Each structure stands twice: as structure tokens, then as C-alpha cells.
Amino acid sequence: xxxxxxxxISAETILxxxxxxxxxxxxxxxxxxxxxxVRAVTNGERALETARLDPxxxxxxDIRMPGINGFEVCISLKMIAKTRDIPVIFISALxxxxxxxxxxEVGGVDYITKPFQYEEVVARVETHLALRRLQRELEQxxxxxxxxLALAGEVQATFLPDKMPEIDGWQFSVTLQPARxxxxxxxxxxxxxxxxxxxxxxxxxxxxxxAALFMxxxxxxxxxxxxxxxxxxxxxxxxxxxxxxxxxNTNQFVTAIYGILDPQSxxxxxxxxxxxxxxxxxxGYGRMVRWLANTGVPLGVLPECTWKRREVLxxxxxxxxxxxxxxxxxxxxxDTPFGLERLLTSAKAKLGGTAAAxxxxxxxxxxxxxxxxxxxxxxLLFVIKRE
Numbered sequence: 001x002x003x004x005x006x007x008x009i010s011a012e013t014i015l016x017x018x019x020x021x022x023x024x025x026x027x028x029x030x031x032x033x034x035x036x037x038v039r040a041v042t043n044g045e046r047a048l049e050t051a052r053l054d055p056x057x058x059x060x061x062d063i064r065m066p067g068i069n070g071f072e073v074c075i076s077l078k079m080i081a082k083t084r085d086i087p088v089i090f091i092s093a094l095x096x097x098x099x100x101x102x103x104x105e106v107g108g109v110d111y112i113t114k115p116f117q118y119e120e121v122v123a124r125v126e127t128h129l130a131l132r133r134l135q136r137e138l139e140q141x142x143x144x145x146x147x148x149l150a151l152a153g154e155v156q157a158t159f160l161p162d163k164m165p166e167i168d169g170w171q172f173s174v175t176l177q178p179a180r181x182x183x184x185x186x187x188x189x190x191x192x193x194x195x196x197x198x199x200x201x202x203x204x205x206x207x208x209x210x211a212a213l214f215m216x217x218x219x220x221x222x223x224x225x226x227x228x229x230x231x232x233x234x235x236x237x238x239x240x241x242x243x244x245x246x247x248x249n250t251n252q253f254v255t256a257i258y259g260i261l262d263p264q265s266x267x268x269x270x271x272x273x274x275x276x277x278x279x280x281x282x283x284g285y286g287r288m289v290r291w292l293a294n295t296g297v298p299l300g301v302l303p304e305c306t307w308k309r310r311e312v313l314x315x316x317x318x319x320x321x322x323x324x325x326x327x328x329x330x331x332x333x334x335d336t337p338f339g340l341e342r343l344l345t346s347a348k349a350k351l352g353g354t355a356a357a358x359x360x361x362x363x364x365x366x367x368x369x370x371x372x373x374x375x376x377x378x379x380l381l382f383v384i385k386r387e
Contacts, residue, residue, distance in 0.1 A: 199384070
């Protein structure tokens with residue numbers, strides 16, 4: 001009688017495939033004594049049929065059989081999604097190195113030479129079943145993490161405006177495409193007490209979960225201080241910077257452009273904290289181009305910093321482009337980013353259209369440029385047009 005502590009935790013199923021009945025009986029006896037469920041078939045065709053109908057946890061597979069041989073069975077199993085991950089241990093009288101090499105090439109995980117020993121069969125079966133259990137646990141953990149990250153992304157999305165305001169004489173359109181389930185990029189648009197509009201585009205300089213958490217903190221701080229200091233972007237950034245440095249202990253920081261727009265006059269005061277320079281293009285003669293350069297360093301880097309406030313006029317038919325570095329750093333290859341020049345060329349190509357049409361054209365050009373490869377960084381583009 002086996003010690004109960006040595007028995008398998010669950011009754012896993014093993015499929016035996018051998019055209020010799022004596023081998024099947026001996027292997028069945030060995031494995032049933034270990035409390036495994038055992039199914040036995042005598043040829044490759046039956047092996048494929050039973051594996052597809054009810055996939056086992058492991059297969060012990062002979063090589064020399066009439067009809068389909070063991071190598072062909074294994075190749076077929078690996079071509080079927082339902083059976084692809086089942087571990088296959090070859091048991092064969094073939095002792096040639098070439099046969100062993102081929103067994104691994106077609107997808108086998110181990111090779112036992114006949115005549116086999118009881119202890120060897122048990123040890124190898126238990127080893128590969130244990131590895132299979134660990135693989136399944138890992139897959140479950142990955143699926144759970146993916147669900148949690150997707151939920152985190154959904155929660156993040158609730159922070160951001162779900163629709164653009166309707167203001168006479170102005171058009172607004174924005175796209176945020178995270179490179180992963182969560183995003184370090186964020187934007188905001190809201191009305192201040194005096195009727196002016198607050199416009200923000202920001203980027204946490206990191207990726208993954210840590211960037212998502214830092215984004216949530218940064219967004220909350222921005223909203224708090226934007227209402228505390230309406231009309232004063234430099235004081236908003238100063239307060240954010242001090243809070244980030246005081247209350248966090250990470251190497252993360254945030255680049256941001258915050259503008260306060262007067263819809264009546266078209267005047268926007270702004271500060272740029274180390275963010276890629278926003279772009280204004282006029283539709284008039286010469287299509288004048290203006291870049292809104294940095295007025296200070298990113299937030300969360302240095303304790304004693306100031307951000308200069310600057311002012312710009314968005315004239316009728318001007319278009320303002322706010323974006324994150326995921327747009328200009330999108331890569332065709334490691335040495336060829338999309339870049340500022342391509343952004344300018346793409347933006348000019350659709351100036352006569354709506355803000356939404358211009359935005360969609362630029363985003364489409366970015367995707368064509370990277371040839372539909374996955375994004376390496378979040379992509380955020382906010383287009384504002386004065387009619």
C-alpha cells in the first residue's frame with residue numbers, strides 16, 4: 001500500500017498509446033497504483049481521436065505502430081489548439097540518438113527507452129505532470145492579471161472626460177490609445193469659474209502598472225490644484241511638483257502642457273513642463289507654424305523649480321495640436337521614429353477638415369508608418385480648431 005502523502009493531489013488522466021498489449025497492461029498497472037486515471041489505445045488513429053474528444057493530462061506514446069507512427073501522432077497533436085499543450089513522453093525500443101532527437105523536434109518532452117523500469121516511468125510521469133500543473137497555474141495567474149489590468153484600464157478611463165464640450169466657434173477631438181491595458185498618458189478639459197477652459201495633456205514617464213498608479217495620483221493632484229489656482233498654470237505646476245516630491249519616493253515624473261483658453265478672445269496662457277512642444281498651424285497665407293516650447297522641467301524631478309507662464313493667440317482657422325511622445329516616437333524601426341517633421345506634414349495635409357477629421361488623419365498616418373506593429377508607448381492626440 002502506497003503512503004497517502006505520496007499520492008497525486010488530483011486524479012489526473014494519462015493516455016497510453018502502444019500496439020503491444022503487454023506493455024499497455026504493465027504501464028496501466030504501474031499508473032493505476034499511483035491513482036491516475038488511465039486510458040489505453042493500440043494505434044495512432046485512436047490516440048488522436050480520444051485526445052481530441054477528451055484531452056488527457058499527459059500522453060505516453062510508442063513510436064513504432066501500424067498506420068500512423070508516434071512521431072506523426074505527436075506532430076498532429078501539436079497542430080490542434082485543444083491538444084497542443086499536452087506533454088508527450090515517448091516510450092520506445094528505438095535507442096538511436098537520431099530517434100531521440102526527432103522525438104524532441106516533433107514536440108516530445110521526454111524519452112524513455114524500453115525495456116523501461118517502474119521507478120523511471122513513475123519519476124518522469126510525476127515530473128512532467130507537476131510541470132503541467134505549474135504551467136496551468138501560471139496561465140490562470142496570467143489570465144487573472146490580464147482581467148485585473150483590463151479593469152484597471154476601465155477605471156482609469158472613468159477619470160477622463162467622456163465627451164468634449166460644445167462651444168460656439170470651437171471644435172475639440174481627442175484620441176487616447178494605450179500601448180497596454182493601462183495608460184500613463186492622460187488629458188483633461190474643463191470649465192473654470194470665469195468661463196475659460198482648462199486644457200491638459202500629460203504623460204507619466206514610465207510604463208505598466210506603476211505608471212497607471214502614478215497617472216491616477218497626478219490626475220487627482222492636477223484637478224485639485226487647478227481649482228485651487230484658477231487661471232494660474234504656473235502655480236498649479238508648482239503645487240503639483242511639491243506634493244509629488246513630498247509624498248512619493250519613486251523615480252517617476254510627469255511631463256505636461258496645461259493651457260487656459262479664453263474662447264471669446266482665443267488667447268491661451270500656458271505652461272509646458274518638459275512636454276513635447278504643442279503645435280499651432282494657421283490655415284491662412286503661408287500656413288504659419290508655431291511650436292509651444294518648454295517653460296520649465298517635468299514635474300517630480302527637482303524641488304526648487306519655476307514654470308514661466310506664456311501667452312499665445314489661437315486665431316480663427318488655427319488648429320492646436322496637443323500630443324504625447326507616443327505620437328512622435330512611434331517607430332518604423334529602432335532608428336526611424338515618426339518625428340516632428342512627419343507630424344507637421346501629416347497635420348498640414350487635412351487642415352481644411354474638422355478637428356475630428358484632422359485628428360483621425362494624423363493617427364492613421366502614425367499607424368501606417370509603424371506598419372500596424374504594436375505601439376511601444378501610449379498614443380494621445382488632442383486637436384483643437386477655432387472656426
